[in-house]
Amino acid sequence: xxxxxxGFNMQRYFVTPEQxxxxxxxxxxxxxxxxxxxxxxxxxxxxxxxxxxxxxxxxALKELTPSEVTAEVVEELPMDxxxxxxxxxxxxxxxxxxxxxxxxxxxxLGAAAFLPFQSERMVVQYDxxxxxxxxxxxxxxxxxxxxxxxxxRLPAVHEVHSWKQLIAAVADYDLALFCYEAExxxxxxxxxxGDRIRQARESGVLxxxxxxxxxxxxxxxxxxxxxxxxxxxxAGAMAAGLGRRILRAETAGLxxxxxxxxxxxxxxxx
Amino acid sequence: xxxxxxGFNMQRYFVTPEQxxxxxxxxxxxxxxxxxxxxxxxxxxxxxxxxxxxxxxxxALKELTPSEVTAEVVEELPMDxxxxxxxxxxxxxxxxxxxxxxxxxxxxLGAAAFLPFQSERMVVQYDxxxxxxxxxxxxxxxxxxxxxxxxxRLPAVHEVHSWKQLIAAVADYDLALFCYEAExxxxxxxxxxGDRIRQARESGVLxxxxxxxxxxxxxxxxxxxxxxxxxxxxAGAMAAGLGRRILRAETAGLxxxxxxxxxxxxxxxx
Numbered sequence: 011x012x013x014x015x016x017g018f019n020m021q022r023y024f025v026t027p028e029q030x031x032x033x034x035x036x037x038x039x040x041x042x043x044x045x046x047x048x049x050x051x052x053x054x055x056x057x058x059x060x061x062x063x064x065x066x067x068x069x070a071l072k073e074l075t076p077s078e079v080t081a082e083v084v085e086e087l088p089m090d091x092x093x094x095x096x097x098x099x100x101x102x103x104x105x106x107x108x109x110x111x112x113x114x115x116x117x118x119l120g121a122a123a124f125l126p127f128q129s130e131r132m133v134v135q136y137d138x139x140x141x142x143x144x145x146x147x148x149x150x151x152x153x154x155x156x157x158x159x160x161x162x163r164l165p166a167v168h169e170v171h172s173w174k175q176l177i178a179a180v181a182d183y184d185l186a187l188f189c190y191e192a193e194x195x196x197x198x199x200x201x202x203x204g205d206r207i208r209q210a211r212e213s214g215v216l217x218x219x220x221x222x223x224x225x226x227x228x229x230x231x232x233x234x235x236x237x238x239x240x241x242x243x244x245a246g247a248m249a250a251g252l253g254r255r256i257l258r259a260e261t262a263g264l265x266x267x268x269x270x271x272x273x274x275x276x277x278x279x280x
Numbered sequence: 281x282x283x284x285x286x287g288f289n290m291q292r293y294f295v296t297p298e299q300x301x302x303x304x305x306x307x308x309x310x311x312x313x314x315x316x317x318x319x320x321x322x323x324x325x326x327x328x329x330x331x332x333x334x335x336x337x338x339x340a341l342k343e344l345t346p347s348e349v350t351a352e353v354v355e356e357l358p359m360d361x362x363x364x365x366x367x368x369x370x371x372x373x374x375x376x377x378x379x380x381x382x383x384x385x386x387x388x389l390g391a392a393a394f395l396p397f398q399s400e401r402m403v404v405q406y407d408x409x410x411x412x413x414x415x416x417x418x419x420x421x422x423x424x425x426x427x428x429x430x431x432x433r434l435p436a437v438h439e440v441h442s443w444k445q446l447i448a449a450v451a452d453y454d455l456a457l458f459c460y461e462a463e464x465x466x467x468x469x470x471x472x473x474g475d476r477i478r479q480a481r482e483s484g485v486l487x488x489x490x491x492x493x494x495x496x497x498x499x500x501x502x503x504x505x506x507x508x509x510x511x512x513x514x515a516g517a518m519a520a521g522l523g524r525r526i527l528r529a530e531t532a533g534l535x536x537x538x539x540x541x542x543x544x545x546x547x548x549x550x
Contacts, residue, residue, distance in 0.1 A: 159526045252546075253541060
């Protein structure tokens with residue numbers, strides 16, 4: 011607990027495994043600039059670095075220039091701040107910068123990955139040429155949000171999937187849920203997210219205290235077509251309602267993710 | 281269920297109880313403009329109107345001008361789309377337009393009310409002169425989000441409370457929780473939101489299937505001071521963690537609200 015409280019106020023940086031030597035870590039580019047120019051850090055200051063995969067450490071800064079900072083490992087830290095359930099938020103490409111909101115807030119909330127996909131009722135026109143640039147921007151948002159929220163692992167941002175690719179991916183997860191407006195309107199409805207979780211626990215798909223991979227599929231603004239709903243159910247995903255209100259696309263993803271984190275025990279109570 | 285599915289595609293408008301006659305409803309101003317100019321509705325078209333308090337009805341439009349639309353009540357509808365728990369989201373005034381995000385998404389998610397408050401570590405400078413204008417803007421966001429998400433009741437937006445006023449309000453709720461970063465980091469922590477809910481159920485504060493009023497207090501970007509945490513606990517609020525990550529102020533409010541809606545049975549499973 012002492013560490014947690016300390017670590018709260020300590021700046022975090024994600025580096026690549028290559029930058030993370032056994033005893034020293036080298037930070038470059040925007041990170042070095044941020045340390046020297048924005049945070050005005052000095053030799054002896056401590057930060058936390060993580061490679062987002064297998065190592066996390068408290069390090070002391072040694073040599074600082076705005077383009078490169080060298081630091082010494084003071085203490086290896088356990089990577090124990092990650093949720094038990096690895097939730098991938100698959101989001102039908104929403105309008106404007108809504109995907110950025112989902113990625114930023116979803117990273118804070120503990121998503122393991124984001125999977126944008128195309129579908130019939132998409133309101134936006136998908137532009138493959140802008141793809142690389144957008145993925146780069148989304149990855150930057152993930153990194154910033156992960157540092158700010160003290161994630162140990164960096165959520166993955168998958169390339170934009172076609173509907174067929176999404177359908178093929180459903181089988182890769184222990185549990186796949188898709189948010190469907192006609193489902194689960196309140197306690198009387200028999201297929202809300204909570205019902206699906208209960209069913210999955212009862213049938214042994216989800217086991218108490220064990221790690222699981224969960225796919226949460228949220229449609230674009232226009233929702234899913236009846237054909238799509240049928241196809242994804244055929245692939246093994248279950249329709250799950252999020253309540254009696256109509257949620258915007260980006261709200262649905264975040265509400266579903268928060269509920270899954272809650273169910274996985276991230277907020278205690280299990 | 282037939283109604284729900286129909287109602288999904290029907291436009292909704294919130295009117296004042298005064299506009300809602302026994303057999304006719306009169307819509308004016310922005311609503312009339314929206315119907316005639318934006319939606320291009322015609323005589324005979326049906327919409328849903330609600331006074332946000334006690335009546336909701338399907339109405340057929342009779343006479344339309346861009347400044348006034350008269351409609352006849354076709355069918356009184358049950359106001360049954362509201363969550364069992366009335367959750368008030370008390371949010372320490374955040375920077376920029378973050379409060380608008382909390383209000384928009386919180387309305388979709390089912391919040392009963394919003395209560396902005398001032399506290400020690402507020403990053404923003406509170407400006408009482410701008411107060412009226414801001415409250416008006418927040419109320420407009422509530423109305424739009426409530427119509428879009430098919431709320432039956434219009435969430436209240438309280439005036440900005442001082443810390444003292446907030447403390448005095450704690451006793452008005454069946455259960456008051458405040459999100460505190462040092463609390464409830466994961467399953468090992470003993471005071472996550474889920475633990476607090478379980479305790480409240482065990483002690484009879486929350487009763488299964490009964491309506492309850494819950495106050496969810498979220499600090500500003502700077503969090504609560506130790507003195508504030510002590511004061512609000514003294515007033516009867518319980519510290520509740522939302523997981524092992526550091527959430528932005530606006531994310532914490534929405535995550536906590538989604539978890540409370542989930543617990544109240546809004547997404548099934550209870």
